[in-house]
Amino acid sequence: MSPILTNRKEKRALAFSVSILFVGMICDWFVPLNGVFSVNALAAKNDKVTSKTLEKAFPHSNKCKRCHLRAYEEWETSAQSQSIETTAFRVTLDRFLKSVPDDQQNMCFQCHAPHILEYGHLGKRFIDEVKSRDPQIDGVGCSQCHLISEVDEGTRPPHPTFTLGKTIYGGYENAAKNLAHESQQLELYQKSQYCVTCHDSLPQSVSGGQLPDWLGTWKTSKAEKEGKTCQTCHMPEAFGESATGEGARRVANHSFPGRFGKVRATAVELELTTQVKGPQSEVEVTIQSLVPHNLPLSHPGWSRVNLDLTILGKNLNKVYGEKRFYERVYADKNEGQTVLDFHAVKILKDTLLQPEEKRVETFTFPTPPDAPSMDVIVTLSYSPVHGPDELLKAIEAAATLRRKDRAFQEVEIFRKKQNVPL
16 A cells, blocks of 8 residues: 555544544534534635635535445545546646646646635645645545535536535435534436536637537437436445434445446446358457446546457467557647647547447457367456556656556456357
């Protein structure tokens, strides 16, 4: 485990041990320990310099843990909890900051730490927190999600509205009364549109409106028409407590399974057929995407899925291999290839698996000689980070675990093996 993560865990463990003493007492999310609540709860609607401090308006998720331990422990394992902590983000942010004017430097945080939308004047602090390698603020935590009261679908990407009062919003009805905060159920939290605020596209101020979105035609997908939302797969329900002491009910998972969760195993169906045609053989792979969005999501340009064919011949020796990629390849303003979408001005190649698409790939290769049979192995996986050597070396140098960093690890989605007599 890296020293950075160790420090973070130790701090969280300390915070938890202290918080046990306060279970059942007034949580200081909105109420200070002296019991006084500030009447300056809301900033003027068009004035982003709110009267609340950042910590009061968007408390750290550690405070929510006191009453919502299950959700907190799930969130802590998620990619969302690491949104401003990964090496890849830190290195990419550095390149972004060097490529845009000062008035655009908050852009990445609109999704990686969305409370920047209320505290844009603290942009330098957000940047410094990332550069510290051990940020003391959340990127995407409890308050960054549960203070959203509405979403403007007329902007690209959709724009969330935060209401910085004493009310926490969510998808549950009949929330238990408590002294920490008020609760309000919003239908928004059960709709895909809520998630799309951060999974749609770059702001037009950066992309110029020239680049397609990341999700694809999700609104017209079969899943969406059947009422299956993002939350159906990425926040699967189970029975449990939403808050300490509350009765068990159906509650949503907050680890947001996806690339690093079990949901990836149900993302595709894969079939293969093999024909031996004398000195040549042919493998046909049929891939059925089961997800209602592009696979993979194309932000950034290093996001791709690998289809790998491996042929083993006599004595299980590898005699043939071929890879194909599902990806979006960008061009920058100098017509050079780039994996950084904020440098992109157009698309050079787009082989992403479209929502619920069925695709057939055909491979032709020499039949293994002098072998009684051959093993045909097809693997579909999320690719490790890729791109120019300079970028990869920068990520490796900045990572505590170097090449063992998660960014460099392939993640298997589906694997199928077939033995074919010769």
